Amino acid sequence: MLKDLFSKKKKYASVPSEQAKHDVPEGIMTKCPNCKKIMLTKELNKNLRVCMSCSYHLQMTAKERIKSLFDERSFNEFDKEMLSENPLEFPGYLEKLEKDRKKTKMNEAVITGHGTIDGFKTVIAVMDSSFRMGSMGSVVGEKITRAIERAGEMKVPFIIFTASGGARMQEGVLSLMQMAKTSSSLKLFSEQKGLIISVMTHPTTGGVSASFASLGDYNLAEPGALIGFAGRRIIEQTIREELPEDFQTAEFLLKHGQLDKVVNRHDLKEVLTTILDVHQPGGGKQW
Structure with missing residues (x-):
């Protein structure tokens, strides 16, 4: 009996196996x-x-944002099948694009289209930082430019949500020229008395912040969004000064007159609807 007593093994709580860990969705x-x-x-x-x-x-994906704003089944996408090429023959670029397409179920870093927000017709462009960090290549610039032009043809407001690390390095100067192309299109649209609403989300940086993101009739931003051209460290090394803790945040830009309003995401649809209503000819939801 004593032999049996000492031979018994103590039972401890089992450690979850690797398979069990993988069973958690x-x-x-x-x-x-x-x-x-x-x-x-x-x-x-x-x-x-x-x-x-x-x-x-x-951060929200472009599809999540569109779903949160547009009336049910009202959104129709533009230029969905447009794909980037590799004009500079940058090593591995096409493979990285294909990887992001599979990951995000998107063909590029921006979705454009038209629909209604609380009954108001509008054209929208929504950038998505999960695709190549929302970088602006030639297709992103072309899709945004076409969306602006269609807003002019339809005589409806244009809304853009920005989320980007800046110009796409793999496309070199072809990427940088999108800054001028999109800005020129917005200028022409503005001369046609078109309404432009820009909503900057985290992050909006580089060539995107220095071009179309900052050219709205209304420039809005989400709380805490990083907005700026060059990085904090580069600026501090250049001017040899320490920058404020909240530098390049939406709140900092609002304080210094570079934004019209910082809007909580829960209030954004109401704010956009109010702006669209104010600028509706004759007021009200006329078509």
Whole structure:
């Protein structure tokens, strides 16, 4: 009996196997980058990807943003099949594009189209930072330019949501020239008395911030969004001064007159609807 007693093994709580860990659905939980709170992704998405604890605005995909704003089944996409080429024969560029297409289910870093927001007709362009960090290549610039031109033809307002790391280095000067092309199109649209609303989201940087992102009749931004041209470290090294803690945030730009309003994502549809209503000829939701 004593032999049996000493030969018995103690039972400890088992450590989950690797297989058990993999059985947990990927993406079911999301950690807030600001307060580190862990939330159910489903509940976070219901809250428009705004942290329920600290109100930090997590990034949204272009499709999520369009769904949150447009009337049901009213959105029609432009130029969906337009694809980037590799004009400079940059090594590995086409492979990286294909990888992002599979990951995001998008063909490029911007979705353009038209539809209605609370009954108001509008053309929209929504950039998505999950595709090549929202970088602006020739296709992104072309799609935005075409959307602006169609807004002019339809005589409806143009709204753009920006989220970008800047010009796409793999396309060199062809990417940089999109700054001038899109800005020129907005100028022509403005001369036709077209309404331009720009909503800058995190991040809006580089050539995008220095061109069409800042050319709205109304320049709005989401709370805490990083907005600027060059990076903080480069600027500090250049001017040999330490910059304020909130430098290049939406709140800093609003304080210095570069934005008209910082708008919480929950209030954004109401703000856009109000602007569209104010600029509707004769007032009201006329077609």
